[in-house]
Amino acid sequence: MTPGSLLEIAHPKEHPFLATLAGRLAAGTLIRGNEPMAKRTTLRVGGPADIYVEPVSELDLAIILRFCAESRLKFFLLGRGSNLVVRDGGFRGVVICLTHPEFSRIAVEGETLICGAGARLKDVANAARRAGVAGLEFLAGIPGSVGGALHMNAGAMGGAIAELIAGVRVMDFGGTTRDLKSGEITFTYRTCATLQNHIALAARLRGRSDLGAAIERRMSTFNEKRWSAQPSAPSAGCAFKNPDGMSAGKLIDELGLKGTRVGGAVVSAEHGNFIVNDGGATAGDVLQLIELVKERVRTLRAVELQMEVKIVGDEP
Ligand SMILES: Cc1cc2nc3c(=O)[nH]c(=O)nc-3n(C[C@H](O)[C@H](O)[C@H](O)COP(=O)(O)OP(=O)(O)OC[C@H]3O[C@@H](n4cnc5c(N)ncnc54)[C@H](O)[C@@H]3O)c2cc1C
Structure with a gap:
């Protein structure tokens, strides 16, 4: 155990750099090995990050970045994971999340x-x-x-x-x-x-x-509007950006793609631009469904959909 950071060893095959990095960080910085990303994303898919860290200060964040540079480790900034598809292989590197109360x-x-x-x-x-x-x-x-x-x-x-x-x-x-x-x-x-x-x-x-x-009234109106059009099942929000002058959701709806399924991933019946996890979806299911939708839209409407969600991580 290191004297400083909150290092939690959870797996016998920890990343070789985990303990070294932990030893450079202050008390209060949380660091873990093999942290499942599925529980940190709203879509609830994705394999583990080799190293997951929540720095307690700007100083610790800088130490982590410099460690990644000197050790040639990839890093990724995670927010609340609401716009992400993390691949099933997880992330070979360091996932940094600024969720500590200090940030x-x-x-x-x-x-x-x-x-x-x-x-x-x-x-x-x-x-x-x-x-x-x-x-x-x-x-x-x-x-x-x-x-x-x-x-x-x-x-x-x-x-x-x-x-x-x-x-x-x-x-x-x-x-x-x-x-x-x-x-x-x-x-x-x-x-x-x-x-x-x-x-x-x-x-x-x-x-x-x-x-x-007046502010409260506007918030309630926005809320009602949102929940009348948006699914409550786990998702990463809108999968695709709206093409110029078009709504991606409307385009997908017009092509009859709502309800299309690959494994546990489904094009939402409520909103064509949402891909939801219907239970037990893998990132592989989601990514295949994304490709299927893009292909249909390309073939039938000659539109190349661009991703709004970020796809990160490694293949299994
Ligand atoms: C049900 C639902 C509804 C949604 N509705 C909307 C909507 O109406 N409008 C909309 O725009 N989006 C919407 N989204 C998408 C998502 O919530 C937004 O894009 C949100 O801003 C992402 O924030 P996050 O903290 O979850 O970022 P993450 O998904 O964790 O990350 C998104 C990107 O931001 C980067 N990032 C995170 N933190 C930092 C940082 N500190 N510095 C630099 N880069 C950083 C990440 O590296 C990643 O590239 C919705 C999502 C869901 C699930």
Whole structure:
């Protein structure tokens, strides 16, 4: 056992670097070997990560990144796993998750919310409502973290997180931090160029003042709209980006693909752009179904669907 981090040995064939990395990290940083990713993704599929770590501080995050570089280990930033398909082979490397309370704080300064990357979007929206800050209502129904939402430029009900940004604190992959102003961060539809080679640590989200009751009303309306159109079974949200001027869900529906199944993975009957885990699905089932849908849409409509969900990890 190492003196510092919370190392949990759960498997006899641990990664050879696990104990060395654990020995460099502070008390409070959680580190595990062979951590199943299925339990950390909303789709509930995916094999284990060789090493899983929840750093307690920016310093430990930087130590992890530098260790990965010197040991030539791959790493991946996990938010709340709500936009991910992790392959059945899991992840040969280090999965880093900023879910520690140190990275999940939410503070209010006037009409600005300062949110750690690990904060849940729902908690951010509720904090804004309590403080009488409007404009963040659409975040309430997106089951992700602030870091994941920034990476994805998450949006709903006509809004997107990019429109709220006053600044983002980031760390580059070498472990150096910087505070970026809104103009220094590049967002486009469901992506953020800046976060392809940076990790989001925290964001300043700016809203506008309004009455709590009006904010609450908008949140309820958004909620009702969402749950009347979205399946409750495990999913990773919309599988595909909307092609220019088209709705991917409508396209899939028009082609009669709702209900199409591979193993335990099914195109939702409620929303054509959701692939749900109907129980016991593997990532292999999901990926085969994705290919099947793409092929039908390509053949029948000459449209090449682009993925919105991120597919990560290794083949079994
Ligand atoms: C039921 C359901 C409904 C959904 N509805 C919507 C919706 O209305 N609108 C919408 O846009 N999305 C929606 N989604 C998709 C998903 O919730 C969003 O994309 C969300 O922002 C992902 O956040 P996450 O924390 O789960 O990220 P993850 O899925 O864990 O990761 C997504 C990406 O972000 C990266 N990432 C995570 N944290 C960081 C960080 N700190 N710094 C840099 N990169 C990071 C990851 O490496 C990965 O590439 C929905 C999903 C589900 C399951």
